[in-house]
Amino acid sequence: MxxxxxxxxxxxxxxxxxxxxxxxxxxxxxxxxxxxxxxxxxxxxxxxxxxxxxxxxxxxxxxxxxxxxxxxxxxxxxxxxxxxxxxxxxxxISNARWSPDSRHILTTSDFQLRLTVWSLVNTACVHVQWPKQISKVVSFTQDGKFAAVCTRRECKDHIILLSCQTWEIMGSFAVDTMDLAGIEWSPDDSAIVIWDSPLEYKVLIYSPDGRCLFKYSAYESGLGVKSIAWSPCGQFLAVGSFDQMLRVLNRLTWKIFAEFMHVPAIRGPSRAVIFKEVDEALQLDMSGLQLSNELSNTVQGSCPENIAESHSRVKYKVMDFPTSLPSQKPPLDKPNPKQGIGLLSWSHDSQYLFTRNDSMPAVLWIWDICHLELVAVLVQKEPIRAAVWDPSGPRVVLCTGTRHVYMWGLRGACSVTVPLSNFLVSDLRWSPDGSCLHLRDRDSFCCAALPSMELGPSDDSSDGDG
Structure with a gap:
């Protein structure tokens, strides 16, 4: 690296x-x-x-x-x-983004006043009244022909469909939500998923013409959906909830076919491999050195008594079953509790996905959808700041705000130390083609190049330190 x-x-x-x-x-x-x-x-x-x-x-x-x-x-x-x-x-302006044609910009004003489409070609603009004040108010189809806009008027949520060629309204329909929190087109552009605010568990699937294809609610009287993600192939929809469970829907039947629990202790038998970050002391062999008495006394007086304790490296240790995972209970008297599936992402081949339960912020779970089982668990010493899939293959890279970058692949896991002074990795992202990894510190950045192949041989993949 x-x-x-x-x-x-x-x-x-x-x-x-x-x-x-x-x-x-x-x-x-x-x-x-x-x-x-x-x-x-x-x-x-x-x-x-x-x-x-x-x-x-x-x-x-x-x-x-x-x-x-x-x-x-x-x-x-x-x-x-x-x-x-x-x-x-x-x-x-609270939000701005490009349209798929690269010649129009959509901006959302404050206070839910309007969404404006600005043209770079002829300086024309189109207004849509009362957009929702959410992070993702617009979702585009994969072919770039249509946009779905979340709006709210007369205390009711609506979806407006716009043509990205003429920016005319192609249709509008009301949705059965109390306070719509997000929207996303399916990868094949045949359906739209929307979900309600955390106060009510509700996931709704609509066709572009406004028909409700499916309505799902896992439970009542509790905080609901926290994260949602379509698989790149469009066949699966993963839903992470505040109850610390991951549920996966099948696109063909709109039925739940998998439920994954994030338990505080993992017990066997299980095919999952648990990698725990540990510090390994570096043992310095000085038996072959011969120093004069004067120089020996100088070294002993100026160096720590235990040189091995002051030098260590970070590595992964494979844990045996059962293994308890570090967790924390959110305070009951504060809003927005840190629990539930706050981080959720699919691999680019749709075979794997990783999750992070926010009540276990230092643990990353990796699931195999083809076999419906847990593949690996990465237990870090510090909370996970960011994790991303390699666009070129099933490999995860993550950071925890330390000098190290951590990786998991099909052959194991390893850690790599960034060889820059006082560089603490707080965020990371891949280039679209997977050729470059951007690592960010507080006021600086560097880039890293990884080999396109999987991690090294399995006999040393769990204890590499770069």
């Missing part, structure tokens, strides 16, 4: 969809670097601190959200002198 040197970064970053460029926010400046060499390709100056960065799908344009201004600035990679500013004035 090869690392680059550290570069400055104070804001968000984003790989271009073609994986050739990396956009980095440094205060009010946007730095575009070449992924292969990390040389600066373009440098743009915004009017305020950058809060959000997103590339257009054609990798030609890039937008910067300056939400405190509030304003959106757009830059062209091929025409550096070209620029565009979007200012909503007193209405404010």
């Amino acid at each position: 090869d690392f680059t040197e550290a570069y400055k970064q104070t804001g968000p970053c984003c790989f271009s969809p073609n994986s050739r460029f990396l956009a980095i926010a440094v205060d009010y400046r946007l730095v575009i670097r070449d992924v292969a060499s990390l040389k600066v390709v373009q440098l743009y100056s915004c009017v305020d601190k950058i809060n959000y960065v997103e590339w257009a799908l054609d990798s030609e344009y890039i937008l910067c959200g300056l939400y405190k201004r509030p304003m959106v600035q757009v830059w062209s990679l091929t025409q550096p002198e070209w620029t565009c500013k979007i200012d909503e004035g007193p209405a404010g």
